[in-house]
Amino acid sequence: MYESPDQEKPVYEAKGIETVRRDGCPAGVKILQRSLIELFSHGDMSRVKRMVMSTLCKLADGSLPPQDLFFTREYHGPAGYRPGAAAPPNEIAKRIASRDRRAVPRSGERVAWQVCAGPPGAPLVKLARTPEELVADSGLTPHVSYYALRVLLPPLHRCLSLLGVNVFKWWAEVGHTREAVQKQTRGGIARYMWRRRCALCGAPGVQALCAACAGRGGGRTAIAALMTRCSHADTCVASCHMICNSCCGHTYSQCCNNTECPVLWRRLTAQHRFTDVQQLIHNLPEYFHQQIDF
Known part of the structure; x- marks a missing residue:
């Protein structure tokens, strides 16, 4: 956005999209904002693809900063959720209460979590882990497919599909797979x-x-x-x-x-x-x- 004829560098302003909403994770905000700025600044889709592919490769090999994958929601208290509601803050509060009732977050407090990898078919609400749990357990890793296909790429696809670009094909080029083989080694x-x-x-x-x-x-x-x-x-x-x-x-x-x-x-x-x-x-x-x- 240019505010005057003498302004040389534009200012990025957004309203209503994921770059200004609080219900996503910082990684989704950064990849969408950087893609739009790159697109409007240079008009070269190949530069946007290289930037997005770099972020996806970091996500796949585990080098993306963990704090960029945290979601935060307000906790509404034990009476603020209907029975059976799939709300990560409520699930996390119940898990914390089973260990120490004094550590349960207060009503209105924002709770942070990361969706970690788990067995196939497991509910996502059961895979939510707090930052403290990630620090305590080094074996927890992000749910790569979930973050790529349901968090990072959908907002980007809604914008770039207007130009005829299918960003989900870029994820296929990364070649990430969850296949594993049995190998008799130590560990x-x-x-x-x-x-x-x-x-x-x-x-x-x-x-x-x-x-x-x-x-x-x-x-x-x-x-x-x-x-x-x-x-x-x-x-x-x-x-x-x-x-x-x-x-x-x-x-x-x-x-x-x-x-x-x-x-x-x-x-x-x-x-x-x-x-x-x-x-x-x-x-x-x-x-x-x-x-x-x-």
């Missing part, structure tokens, strides 16, 4: 949850590394790439700990559970990424370990 139930993707190039395959990546340079190229990724993840974890230590004023910052702090989620994401790379390296075949200097 408890995790041995049943291996994705059919190469850890380096993302190509379909049953093994952790595809034949092309494992055979390139006798496996030395794959080892170098994995060790570099592990080093970068370790550096990111150390940087987050330095920020938290300077904020808290002591070295016990890992005990901080301030879910409103973005550094907390950055630190947890970096720690999970570092752990995943470590587990991937330790589960490689023995002849790979002979080339790694621990």
